[in-house]
Amino acid sequence: MTPRFIAKQLSWPTGIGGWLVRAGMNRGNARLNTYALDQLHLAPEDRVVEVGFGGGTVLPRLLEGAVFVCGVDRSESVVDAATRRFTDAVNAARAEFRVGTVESLPVPDATFDKALSVHTVYFWQSLKAGSAELGRVLKLK
Numbered sequence: 001m002t003p004r005f006i007a008k009q010l011s012w013p014t015g016i017g018g019w020l021v022r023a024g025m026n027r028g029n030a031r032l033n034t035y036a037l038d039q040l041h042l043a044p045e046d047r048v049v050e051v052g053f054g055g056g057t058v059l060p061r062l063l064e065g066a067v068f069v070c071g072v073d074r075s076e077s078v079v080d081a082a083t084r085r086f087t088d089a090v091n092a093a094r095a096e097f098r099v100g101t102v103e104s105l106p107v108p109d110a111t112f113d114k115a116l117s118v119h120t121v122y123f124w125q126s127l128k129a130g131s132a133e134l135g136r137v138l139k140l141k
Contacts, residue, residue: 033058036118042066046113049137051102052120056082062116063089070112071097072105074123102130110139 037058040048042065053059053071059082062069069089073079082097089095100106102117103125115134124130 033118036116037061040065040114040116042114047111048114048116049105049107049112051105051115051117051134052123053082053097054078056085058116058118059086059095063095066114067094069095070107071095072100072102072107073097074099074101101125102133105133105137107137109136111137113139 040046042048042062044065044067046066047068047070048062048066049070049072050058050062051072053073056071056078059069059071063086071079071082073082076099079097079099083090086095086097090097098106101124102120115138117134121127121130
């Protein structure tokens, strides 16, 4: 795979190439994802948003530890795959997956207790806008 193809798949995974890149990212990011998830200190009543969830390796643990999980990713292929994989949680209204970007999260204000995003900031168009959006969707305590 050429570097340009890989970069495109990292940013907007599609098709078999996207699947391969997601699988590689899942392996490569496993330790950091586990560390980040541990830092959330999930409580059973938590509502959590994960931005840029890619291959979805953290989603099972989020669903185990929180009452509701929303995944936002800019790749429609990634969102479709997660919706299929976690159909039971979606049907039980414990999870939803949406296409969107961190600069314009497709969720209402003050919806979530906690947020997670690992290895995604280099795809953000603006750190300031992304941080502001995360602040907007998090509940103030």
